[in-house]
Amino acid sequence: MKIATRTALFLFALGTGSVIFAESAPLVIAHRGASGYLPEHTLEAKAYAHALGAHYLEQDLVLTKDDVPVVLHDIYLDTVTDVARKFPERKRADGRYYAIDLTLAEVKQLQVTERFNAKTGAPVYPKRFPAGQSTFQISTLEEELQLIQGLNRSTGRTTGIYPEIKQPKWHRAQGHDISKIVLPILTRYGYATRADACFVQCFELAEVRRLRGELGWRGRLIMLIEAKSKGEDGTDNNQLCTAAGLKELAELVDGIGPAIGRIVTWPAAGAAPKVSDLVTLAHAAKLAVHPYTIRKDELPKNCPSVAALHVALFSDAGIDGVFTDFTDVTVAWLNYSPAGKALKKRP
Numbered sequence: 381m382k383i384a385t386r387t388a389l390f391l392f393a394l395g396t397g398s399v400i401f402a403e404s405a406p407l408v409i410a411h412r413g414a415s416g417y418l419p420e421h422t423l424e425a426k427a428y429a430h431a432l433g434a435h436y437l438e439q440d441l442v443l444t445k446d447d448v449p450v451v452l453h454d455i456y457l458d459t460v461t462d463v464a465r466k467f468p469e470r471k472r473a474d475g476r477y478y479a480i481d482l483t484l485a486e487v488k489q490l491q492v493t494e495r496f497n498a499k500t501g502a503p504v505y506p507k508r509f510p511a512g513q514s515t516f517q518i519s520t521l522e523e524e525l526q527l528i529q530g531l532n533r534s535t536g537r538t539t540g541i542y543p544e545i546k547q548p549k550w551h552r553a554q555g556h557d558i559s560k561i562v563l564p565i566l567t568r569y570g571y572a573t574r575a576d577a578c579f580v581q582c583f584e585l586a587e588v589r590r591l592r593g594e595l596g597w598r599g600r601l602i603m604l605i606e607a608k609s610k611g612e613d614g615t616d617n618n619q620l621c622t623a624a625g626l627k628e629l630a631e632l633v634d635g636i637g638p639a640i641g642r643i644v645t646w647p648a649a650g651a652a653p654k655v656s657d658l659v660t661l662a663h664a665a666k667l668a669v670h671p672y673t674i675r676k677d678e679l680p681k682n683c684p685s686v687a688a689l690h691v692a693l694f695s696d697a698g699i700d701g702v703f704t705d706f707t708d709v710t711v712a713w714l715n716y717s718p719a720g721k722a723l724k725k726r727p
């Protein structure tokens with residue numbers, strides 16, 4: 381493994397004991413933080429995921445009007461905040477509210493809540509944190525990096541970061557170059573080389589080329605691969621998953637982050653999982669594979685249980701890490717289930 385040979389041992393405390401975690405072992409990436417338990421991408425969700433033992437914490441990044449990267453999943457504000465109530469006049473003709481139309485000072489006035497349907501107001505995950513309860517804010521990339529590095533210091537652990545450049549083509553069309561703004565911040569906080577605990581991720585192939593070329597990013601890089609065949613920016617996702625596509629990608633990136641459905645599917649209820657050749661092909665190209673996303677409250681079609689999903693991804697397909705909304709569930713499966721424990725004994 382390209383990545384494993386480059387990195388040091390990380391120490392993780394887990395429960396009352398502590399375990400040595402080598403980065404060659406499967407990685408648990410907290411998807412938008414502990415988003416199964418707290419509103420996604422809030423500092424609270426990140427602190428909780430850190431405490432639950434995630435190896436990496438994910439940041440989705442978009443820009444404000446005044447070019448400050450904030451941690452937010454969408455270019456929109458209207459599915460996780462009260463923007464429609466606080467800034468009704470900022471609605472665009474398409475009915476949406478965009479982070480790029482508000483300054484940071486304005487974004488900071490918004491209350492973040494559990495993700496909801498902007499049209500109906502209904503929560504996307506009804507069993508998660510109650511809508512509108514307590515008080516949460518959108519944070520800047522820098523505020524989040526300071527939180528993570530502070531927790532790393534106070535706990536003695538090294539939890540890494542996993543920032544995603546969101547919709548760079550769209551940002552540029554709006555007159556804002558997000559990658560150019562984000563990379564220097566990462567570097568300033570000590571994330572610059574492949575030895576640093578950071579994976580930059582992006583869905584757009586042209587931008588991934590630009591990150592490695594024009595923008596000179598020398599840290600780890602992950603090409604995200606959607607389930608659908610064509611990305612909005614024109615990225616040919618099916619081609620990327622071929623042996624030739626992966627070989628080409630290996631010149632640019634350290635790994636891929638495909639949708640789970642590109643690796644494993646359940647053809648029918650009660651049927652055995654069907655594993656694609658994607659992980660085998662990626663490993664042959666020396667690429668790590670970190671699929672997204674494990675959600676115990678939204679399993680893939682016909683998948684019988686969250687444990688079965690872990691077995692199929694880690695034991696059957698042989699992935700190197702996973703994005704999970706439920707850090708504790710994935711950490712527990714890796715550390716305590718017979719299949720998870722067997723995995724770590726692999727040569």
Ligand code: CA
Nearest residue numbers: 438439440544
């Ligand atoms: Ca993401």
